[in-house]
Amino acid sequence: MELLVASAIGVLTAAGIYMILRLRSFPVVVGMSLLSYAVNVFLFATGRLVINQPPILRDGVTSYTDPIPQALVLTAIVISFGMTAVVVMLALGAFIEASNDRIDLDGEEDGQ
Amino acid sequence: MSPALIAALPFLGAALPSILIRTGRNNAAAVAALFTGLALLGLLLNLPTVLAGGVVETKIDWLPWLGLNVNFWIDGLGMLFATLILGIGLLIILYARYYLSNRDPVGQFYTYLLLFQGAMVGIVLSDNILLLLIFWELTSLSSFLLIGYWKHLPEGRQGARMALTVTGMGGLSMIAGMLILGHIAGSYDISEILKHKDAIQASPYYIPALLLILGGAFTKSAQFPFHFWLPHAMAAPTPVSAYLHSATMVKAGLFLMARMWPVLSGTPEWFYIVASVGLFTMFIAALIAIFKHDMKALLAFSTVSHLGLITFMLGLGTEAGALAAVFHIINHATFKAALFMSAGIVDHETGTRDLTRISGLRKLMPITFTIATIAALSMAGIPFFNGFLSKEMMLEAAAHTSWLNNDWLIPAMATLAALFSATYAFRFITHAFFGPVSEDLPKKPHDPNFGMWLSPGFLVVLVLAIGLFPMAVAGPYVQMATNAVVGGGYHMHPLKIWHGVTPALIMSAIAVIGGIIFLGAHAPLQKIWDKTPRPEAKAIFDWIIDKAQALAAFITQGLHTGSMARYLMLFTVASVAAGLYAFSTGTIGAPTRELTPVNGAAIAAWILLLTAALSIVAFHHNRILALVMIGIVGLIVSISFIFLSAPDLALTQISVEVVTAVLMLLALNFLPKVTKTESSRMKLGFDAGLAIVAGVAVTGLIYALMTRDFAFPTMSGYMLDNSYNLAGGDNVVNVILVDFRGYDTYGEVTVLGIAALVIFALTEALLQGASSRKLIAWRPDVARGGDKHPLMLLIVTRVMMPIALVVGLYIFLRGHNQPGGGFIAGLVVAIALVTQYMASGFAWTQARQKVYYHVLIAAGVLVAGITGAGAFFNDMPFLTSDFGYVKLPGLEKFELATAAGFDLGVFLGVVGSVMLALGGLSRLARRAAMGEQGGEDGAHIAAEKPEARVLAPLAAGPYPPEAKVPRRWWKTARAAPEATQAERDTIHENKKTNGGDH
The missing domain is CATH 1.20.5 (Single alpha-helices involved in coiled-coils or other helix-helix interfaces)
Structure with missing residues (x-):
């Protein structure tokens, strides 16, 4: 299981990094979403993987998963949404103002 | 009164003048005077103690482990300076009331002035050098505001910048010096440092510390070669020049040298640096002052010269020098402030300060003439005025000082400086007030009203009183302050006017006679000078x-080429390199954890995830496809959370997926649907390589982490053990969010709210001006569905709405003990609301919206904050929660926890933020739809809300009288200002030029 999770995080990271190195705003936003997944799962996994032991207290149960990374990741997921929304809005604003969605200032402008 | 309170009073009162200015200038001035007066009164209550040689202290620990304590003390030196600052401050407040015109923002002036005053009092009463540094920087900042007070004058702005740059740099140098000094002495308390003279002067760091501290003192007190900022600061209003640049702030550097005198002075280094710089400054600035035509510039250079005199005296390192310095600080403050105020009166009444234009004012302004003459004669060093006494002391000391075994250099330069000083003082009087009455002045001059000359008048009374009866009027103060400067045990000889025929008297006579001769020869000298x-x-x-x-x-x-891809690439390379370095140099222990078993479902999910992620990379040029793939990734991640014992995360992730998808679709509505390949093959290859290296690195890192146990016991044990006992909740994740780590959550909800407000602000900006016209002219680039609001979807969503809300409520309520809580419930409710927008349209939903989303965000933050603050009533820290069990008849026993109130705040904040963010994007889409609608419908769409119309009637266009407006908008809509015909035409034109073809 650890191998699956670790490789999945790696693939998400790699795909995210590749996407944020593109030159248009939408792929960058997609890349940041992918990176957010990777980071969230990474943080979650630092609590070590545990199956069938949710952090909900029950009588007679003594072993639980680590609740702290979960609490941190929960807010991180919501904040990631806020961040994505701001970035999308910025990208949209830039596109409407400039009539193109390049993220760089260098190079010749096209799409006019 | 406690020294801390004295220093705090000006700050406490600082905001009031800016508020009270609405009720008139008199009230603003009065409240400024009230706080200054209170501080002065409180200070003088301590005078008997300090005069008797005592010290009044307040000690408050602030950051004791840094040595930074809020320690204040009033000793003789602090008492002298604080009296000057507050006393002259009072006079300036009165003077400024009449000096500033009613077009100036007077409230702001007094606010700045009080801030400055508080900072100055803070400097002189601090018993901790770190605290002193804070106030020191505050004086630089507040004086920046005061010098640039007339924002419309370029000289004011440039002068303010120059002053800030020079004194700010000096401040930085001083910080370094002070830290060294504190390090040597082992304490940052001044009273403690002053006891370590031998240790400090023996230390190898003595010279660096001395140079750095003098860097601060010389820049602040405008000593050569840093003197140039002071004349440029004269662009400030005259009350500021009189207060900051003659009486107080520029003396902060002197204060510092006097303060540190017991431990720093007495060495050859001190003498040769401080005395030489002071003497040279005194000499050169006096020479320049003779040839200045602007009255304030003349006074500015004269101030630099007199500051040089005091520096010179401090630099001697003798008790006589310290005495002369202290006495001249008092005398200079009185006569120079009076002179500046007189120059201000002349400027105010004649409209110019140019000595070549004004003359003969003696007959037109007799009161001003009298005041200015007394002050100027004191500055020239004429007997029976106070300036004479301290200048005699200076000359006497100079006469007995040799420089590098040269006995005549210092006396000669001092005499010449005194001669120049007499020259410009005489010139100030004769050129402005004597001679023929000038005719071509911008204004017809006459004496100002009583309020304006009262302050300088009071000061020249002091000039005369000290000049005639020095021992009676100033004696105790001088003794007290000098005693503090030299470090105690000082007994002053009585201050006298007549000492017999001493070298000083002869030098003084040479200076005065020479001054008169120079004045007579001024015109030819000026030509040579020019x-x-x-x-x-x-x-x-x-x-x-x-x-x-x-x-x-x-x-x-x-570094910043504007290429974001390059920044991100460099960032990734740097991160990977740092990781590689750590990996290659560190050691890694053996795995300690068993691997968890794998089942078929997990492998299937893994394959799906990988396929989706790689498909995004491969097919991201089709943006809609990329969006679908992102959805798959999100779903798999949610499912994995369930599998890996994180039900709360799964619920959160899946609801966030929905709103994110809506968000991205709204954005894609405008953005191009296709990404073209722009990068070269080489760059693509490089990016892919970099991404793979980073991915492998992350994989390795997390795999290593997951296969090893925690190095230390985690906090989780505590949380699991106490979740029920302390917070009354079974769902530990929720308990951490709303209770154990409630502060984090509070911050996060606030951040989310701010993000939503940022989006709102961006939307508002885009809905105006050029971008609004672009939006109106925008045409969809893909075909639209025939049915805008499909009936089935519409009915289903409306039926679903109450059910969804109940589900949200249920998730919210059970959150403390079962998976759920405010975050998830907020997202669920937001989804329920979003579906209404999607199915029924923005306008339909908006018209039924009872509460603005801003209000929800604010309510959320407030509810969470108030719940947290409720803990104060139980004498507990912020956000401490309480809970209990309640039994109501007919219901089972249930639990009530204050954390539920906090969670309610989280819930409201999340709903408001998500809706405001998505709403912003829909508003853009709606503005774009206006072009399709055209005509009055279009205008109606553009209007959005009546409030928006009031804000931007031009962009929105008026409501036609017959337009259908929701009932609850009637009042505002009809009240909206009617646009003129010309404005309507403009909008019509814009529509046409932007491609509207209807």
């Missing part, structure tokens, strides 16, 4: 600033 080439300090300063800016621009633009 022809002599001199380095212009401002030009040199500007050159240095230009070069520094060019260097900064070179570095910045070299």
Whole structure:
């Protein structure tokens, strides 16, 4: 299981990094979403993987998963949404103002 | 009164003048005077103690482990300076009331003045050098505001910048020096440092510390070669010049030298640096002052010269020198402030300060003439005025000082400086007030009203009183302050006017007679002076600033090319390199954890995830496809959370997926649907390689983490053990969010709210001006569905709405004990609301919206905050929660926890933020739809809300009287200002030119 999770995080990271190195705003936003997944799962996994032991207290149960990374990741997921929304809005604003969605200032402008 | 309170009073009162200015200038001035007066009164209550040789202290620990304590003390030196600051402050407040015109923002002036005053009092009463540094920087900042007070004057702005740059740099140097000093002495308390003279002077760090501290003192007190900022600061209103640049702030550097005198002075280094710089400054500035035509410039250079005199005296390192310095600080403050105020009166009444234009004012302004003459004669060093006494002391000391075994150099320069000083003082009087009455003045001059000359009048009474009866009027104060400067045990000889025929008297006589001769020869001398080439300090300063800016621009633009892809690439490379370095140099232990078993479902999910992620990379040019793939990734991640014992995360992730998908679709509505390949194959290959390296690195890192146990016991054990006992909740994740780590959550909800407000602000900006016209002209680039609001979807969503809300409520309520809580419930409710927008349209939903989303965000933050603050009533820290069990008849026993109130705040904040963010994007889409609608419907769409119309009637266009407006908008809609015909035409034109073809 650890191998699956670790490789999945790696693939998400790699795909995210590749996407944020593109030159248009939408792929960058997609890349940041992918990176957010990777980071969230990474943080979650630092609590070590545990199956069938949710952090909900029950009588007679003594072993639980680590609740702290979960609490941190929960807010991180919501904040990631806020961040994505701001970035999308910025990208949209830039596109409407400039009539193109390049993220760089260098190079010749096209799409006019 | 406690010294801390005295220093705090001006700050406490600082905001009031800006508020009270609405009720008139008198009230603003009165409240400023009230707080200054209270502080002065409180200070003087301590006078008997300090005069008797005592010290009044307040000690408050602030950051004791840094040595930074809020320690204040009033000793003799602090008492002298604080009296000057607050006393002259009172006079300036009165003077400024009449000096500033009613077009000036007077409330702001008094606010700045009080801030400055508080900072100055803070400096002189601090018993901790770190605290002193804070106040020191505050004086630089507040004086920046005061010098640039007339924002419309370029000289004011440039002068303010120059003053801030020079004194700010000096401040930085002083910080370093003070830290060294504190390090040597082992304490940052001044009273403690002053006991370690031998240790400090024996230390190898003595010279660096001395140089750095003097860097601060010399810049602040405008000593050569840092003197040039002071004349440029004269662009400030005259009350500021009188207060900051003659009486108080520029003396902060002197204060510092006097304060540190017991431990720093007495060495040859001190003498040769401080005395030489002071003497030279006194000499050169007096010479320049003779040839200045602007009355304030003349006074400014004269101030530099007198500051040099005091520095020179402090630099001698003798008790006589310290006495002369202290006495001259008092005398200079009185006569120079009076002179500045007189110059201000002349400027105010005649409209000019140019000595070549004004003359003969003696007959027109007799009161001003009298005041200015007394002050100027004191400055010239004429007997029976106070300036004479301290100047005699200076000359006496100079006469007995040799420099590098040269006995005549110092006395000669001191005499010459005194001679120049007499010359410009005489010139100030004769050129302005004697001679024929000038005719071509901008205004017809006459004496000002009582309020304006009262302050300088009071000061010249002091000038005379000290000049005639020095021992009776100033004696105790001088003794007290000098005693503090030299470090105690000082007994002053009585201050006298007549000492017999001493060398000083002869030098003084030479100076006065020479001054009269120079005055007579002023015209030819001025010609020679004007022809002599001199380095212009401002030009040199500007050159240095230009070069520094060019260097900064070179570095910045070299690094910031504007290519975000490049920044991100460099960032990734740097992160990977740092990781590789750590990996290759560190050690890694053996795995300690068993691997968890794998089942078929997990492998299937893994394959799905990988396929989706790689498909995004491969097919991201089709943006809609990429969006679908992102959805798959999100779903798999949610499912994995369930599988890996994180039900709360799964619920959160899946609801966030929904809103994110809506968000991205709204954005894609406008953005191109296809990404073209722009990068070269090589760049693509490089990016892919970099991404793979980073991915492998992350994989390795997390795999290593997951296969090893925690190095230390985690906090989780505590949380699991106490979740039920302390917080009454079974769902530990929720308990951590709303209770154990409630502060984090509070911050996060606030951040989310701010993000939503940022989006709102961006939307507002885009809905105005050029971008609004672009939106109106925008045409969809893909075909639209035939049915805008499909009936089935519409019915289903409306039926679903109450059910969804109940589900949200249920998730919210059970959150403390079962998976759920405010975050998830907020997202669920937001989804329920979003579906209404999607199915029924923005306008339909908006018209039924009862509460603005801003209000929800604010309510959320407030509810959470108030719940947290409720803990104060139980004498517990912020956000401490309480809970109990309640039994109501007919219901089972249930639990009530204050954490539920906090969670409610989280819930409201999340709903408001998500809806405001999505709403912003829909508003853009709606503005774009206006072009399709055209005509009155279009205008109606553009209007959105009546409030928006009031804000931007031009962009929105008026409501036609027959337009259908929701009932609850009637009042505002009809009240909206009618646009003129011309404005309607403009909008119509814009529509046509932007491609509207209907």
